[in-house]
Amino acid sequence: DNKDLVLLDFWVSPFGQRCRIALAEKGIPYEYSEQELLGTKSDLLLRSNPVHKKIPVLLHAGRPVCESLVILNYLDEAFPSAARSLLPSDPYARARARFWAAYSDKVYELGTKLWKLRGEEERAQARDELVQVLRNLDGELGDKEFFGGGEFAFVDVAVVTFMPWLPSYERYGGFTVEETAPRLAAWARRCGERESVAKSLHSPEKVDEFITMLKKFYGIE
Numbered sequence: 001d002n003k004d005l006v007l008l009d010f011w012v013s014p015f016g017q018r019c020r021i022a023l024a025e026k027g028i029p030y031e032y033s034e035q036e037l038l039g040t041k042s043d044l045l046l047r048s049n050p051v052h053k054k055i056p057v058l059l060h061a062g063r064p065v066c067e068s069l070v071i072l073n074y075l076d077e078a079f080p081s082a083a084r085s086l087l088p089s090d091p092y093a094r095a096r097a098r099f100w101a102a103y104s105d106k107v108y109e110l111g112t113k114l115w116k117l118r119g120e121e122e123r124a125q126a127r128d129e130l131v132q133v134l135r136n137l138d139g140e141l142g143d144k145e146f147f148g149g150g151e152f153a154f155v156d157v158a159v160v161t162f163m164p165w166l167p168s169y170e171r172y173g174g175f176t177v178e179e180t181a182p183r184l185a186a187w188a189r190r191c192g193e194r195e196s197v198a199k200s201l202h203s204p205e206k207v208d209e210f211i212t213m214l215k216k217f218y219g220i221e
């Protein structure tokens with residue numbers, strides 16, 4: 001592995017997995033550094049991301065790059081000779097890709113509310129908003145093979161890591177992706193066949209176990 005690139009990460013993090021998939025797609029070697037998040041965070045993490053104290057952080061020659069989508073943009077720019085780029089070359093297409101990648105964070109933000117919030121009203125609100133977010137993503141994808149059109153690219157990397165969390169969100173929220181966003185469901189299956197995705201994601205069962213553990217950790221029945 002490559003000491004020049006170190007990824008501070010956490011095994012089940014969809015944000016960290018975005019970086020792992022991008023690095024794999026680009027064929028860039030790096031050192032993976034699993035971080036403790038629920039207990040005492042390492043000095044390295046706290047020093048590298050003092051503002052958010054979160055993973056992922058990419059250390060490039062010791063210099064920290066924070067925020068998963070910032071890291072994805074950085075990888076395209078800092079490694080132009082890598083196997084491939086993730087963003088298109090046209091400025092307007094880049095702008096749209098960045099819009100939808102940033103928008104997809106809502107899947108995790110709203111999905112988390114489904115298992116974390118105690119109030120039935122709040123959970124119902126989060127469910128309705130999440131269903132709308134999934135419908136919007138389904139609409140943006142449309143009949144394309146990938147969000148990147150004919151190729152798996154920036155937006156696909158950003159969105160795909162939330163897919164193993166959807167079965168848990170369906171159960172806590174009382175909806176189905178198949179009914180809400182059928183094209184997105186089919187797209188997720190297509191993406192799962194890519195090696196970069198298959199080796200970076202965990203199963204929905206593993207994710208659900210993790211959520212159950214978090215509920216216990218936070219004392220949520």
Ligand SMILES: N[C@@H](CCC(=O)N[C@@H](CSO)C(=O)NCC(=O)O)C(=O)O
Pocket residue numbers: 010013014015016037053054055056066067068069
């Ligand atoms: N907007 C950021 C979110 C990263 C994040 O939530 N990281 C979590 C783990 S994954 O859920 C994290 O590091 N949490 C530690 C904490 O909140 O203490 C990004 O895109 O990189």
